[in-house]
Amino acid sequence: xxxxxxxxxxxxxxxxxSPGASMNTGEKMRLAxxxxxxxxxxxxxxxxxxxxxxxxxxxxxxxxxxxxxxxALARTTKSDIDCAWKAIEHAAKPxxxxxxxxxxxxxxxxxxxxxxxVVKAAVEAVKYAKSFTxxxxxxxxxxxxxxRDFLCRIFEAAIEAGATTVNLPDTVGYAIPQExxxxxxYIMTHTSNIHKAVLSVHCHNDxxxxxxxxxxxxxxxxxxxxxxxxxxxxxxxxxxxxxVVMALHTRPNFLPVTTxxxxxxxxxxxxxxxxxxxxxxxxxxxxxxxxxxxxxAGIHQDGMxxxxxTYEIMKPETIGLSENKLVLGKHSGRHALxxxxxxxxxxxSDEELKIVFSKFKELADKKKIVVDEDLEVIVTxxxxxxxxxxxxxxxNVISGTTVLPMASVKMKxxxxxxxxxxxxxxxxxxxxxxxxxxxxxxxxxxxxSIAALTGGTDAxxxxxxxxxxxxxxxxxxxxxxxxxxxxxxxxxxxxxxxEYLKAHPIKSMxxx
Ligand code: KIV
Ligand code: ZN
Numbered sequence: 001x002x003x004x005x006x007x008x009x010x011x012x013x014x015x016x017x018s019p020g021a022s023m024n025t026g027e028k029m030r031l032a033x034x035x036x037x038x039x040x041x042x043x044x045x046x047x048x049x050x051x052x053x054x055x056x057x058x059x060x061x062x063x064x065x066x067x068x069x070x071x072a073l074a075r076t077t078k079s080d081i082d083c084a085w086k087a088i089e090h091a092a093k094p095x096x097x098x099x100x101x102x103x104x105x106x107x108x109x110x111x112x113x114x115x116x117x118v119v120k121a122a123v124e125a126v127k128y129a130k131s132f133t134x135x136x137x138x139x140x141x142x143x144x145x146x147x148r149d150f151l152c153r154i155f156e157a158a159i160e161a162g163a164t165t166v167n168l169p170d171t172v173g174y175a176i177p178q179e180x181x182x183x184x185x186y187i188m189t190h191t192s193n194i195h196k197a198v199l200s201v202h203c204h205n206d207x208x209x210x211x212x213x214x215x216x217x218x219x220x221x222x223x224x225x226x227x228x229x230x231x232x233x234x235x236x237x238x239x240x241x242x243x244v245v246m247a248l249h250t251r252p253n254f255l256p257v258t259t260x261x262x263x264x265x266x267x268x269x270x271x272x273x274x275x276x277x278x279x280x281x282x283x284x285x286x287x288x289x290x291x292x293x294x295x296x297a298g299i300h301q302d303g304m305x306x307x308x309x310t311y312e313i314m315k316p317e318t319i320g321l322s323e324n325k326l327v328l329g330k331h332s333g334r335h336a337l338x339x340x341x342x343x344x345x346x347x348x349s350d351e352e353l354k355i356v357f358s359k360f361k362e363l364a365d366k367k368k369i370v371v372d373e374d375l376e377v378i379v380t381x382x383x384x385x386x387x388x389x390x391x392x393x394x395x396n397v398i399s400g401t402t403v404l405p406m407a408s409v410k411m412k413x414x415x416x417x418x419x420x421x422x423x424x425x426x427x428x429x430x431x432x433x434x435x436x437x438x439x440x441x442x443x444x445x446x447x448x449s450i451a452a453l454t455g456g457t458d459a460x461x462x463x464x465x466x467x468x469x470x471x472x473x474x475x476x477x478x479x480x481x482x483x484x485x486x487x488x489x490x491x492x493x494x495x496x497x498x499e500y501l502k503a504h505p506i507k508s509m510x511x512x
Pocket of ligand 2: 014169171202204
């Protein structure tokens with residue numbers, strides 16, 4: 001039987017560091033459950049010392065997952081490790097993940113520490129973490145730009161101190177596949193006790209090479225890949241889970257390992273991450289992009305009809321993308337809805353189903369058929385977005401070629417009903433002006449985009465906004481058959497996310 005590579009998912013930690021992608025605890029809990037069902041071996045739930053919100057989310061996830069290891073990140077300080085352990089001590093399978101930078105540039109300019117001091121800090125941290133759990137991971141931050149022999153030295157010392165996994169990050173996405181594979185081989189052959197630990201890799205995508213680097217590393221002997229769904233993460237993101245898993249799955253003769261991932265859960269989880277974070281998947285994104293399985297060119301279509309494998313190297317159903325989408329209409333019942341939502345990855349309570357069912361009926365009255373994309377919006381807006389500060393009650397807009405556009409809005413601000421009206425240079429401007437007035441918020445609108453959720457003129461409009469206030473950035477997303485209402489929902493979602501960020505300040509690693 002083939003060896004398995006450990007899939008370490010860090011969507012909820014490194015992925016959440018994507019600008020604007022903050023998730024609340026409820027959203028993280030739901031994703032954590034989905035990730036466990038997807039079959040990830042380790043889930044990095046957060047960085048508990050970074051904020052109370054992070055601590056709380058990690059702690060709740062640790063209490064929920066039964067099979068997946070729950071990792072908590074910590075710098076090499078005792079207080080970080082104490083905090084990480086406190087958050088995961090009740091987990092079925094806890095893991096402490098401690099890290100320190102090992103490149104000369106980071107040690108000189110950021111840490112102001114010598115090599116010896118960094119090795120000492122790493123060893124003490126691993127030993128301290130080991131006093132809580134046997135399962136300890138050590139990461140050499142900026143590993144790909146570190147001196148090779150120093151890396152081997154620090155990994156050897158960390159393993160000697162008890163680390164069961166040592167991780168080589170390409171923190172700034174600088175590595176080239178051949179170089180990174182060689183580095184892994186070098187570590188495997190020059191770290192005397194490497195056989196006592198799992199060698200892991202963690203790549204960033206600044207040069208678009210994160211997946212290639214991860215695959216090169218696995219070919220060279222790494223046996224843990226740190227990844228995120230849709231490749232979300234700081235700057236250009238992290239290695240994408242679906243790309244690595246499907247490369248291993250599609251080219252088994254070439255690659256020496258397999259994974260525990262249930263590939264048919266990939267697409268539903270990808271959609272959920274996108275719905276929850278508000279980060280759209282680019283259409284040409286490998287595996288989960290809208291065009292990944294679309295064959296437009298006539299010559300391709302002809303070949304596909306004769307034999308799909310002429311142009312298709314993977315079957316869409318392997319990643320859970322089915323052409324036979326269930327189409328629901330206003331006569332569809334609650335049981336059909338519940339069963340279909342389960343297939344999409346949403347296991348709802350009776351109370352949640354009640355809310356979703358009534359919103360589904362409302363939409364089915366406006367739109368003859370309701371498809372998966374519509375259902376995802378209903379679930380996200382109806383039950384995932386909890387504890388909102390601002391919510392829309394009604395919106396009326398006057399606009400056209402001969403009137404000054406005006407919006408009247410009634411909404412709740414912290415449970416209190418307020419209403420007002422404002423003009424604008426267009427219906428969306430009028431709506432946003434009114435909402436800004438009623439909420440008293442001064443957020444700057446950095447980006448606004450609108451797209452049709454599906455085909456057809458009756459499709460729901462899907463709006464995303466990017467807002468900034470006092471250095472905080474939040475994404476907002478909203479969908480509705482009426483695009484002005486969709487815009488209002490997106491704006492309010494962005495404002496709610498800003499409120500969440502204000503209430504749960506995250507300390508950056510540098511300022512901690
Ligand atoms: O990119 C990085 O170096 C990290 C470490 C904390 C593992 O995210
Ligand atoms: Zn990272």
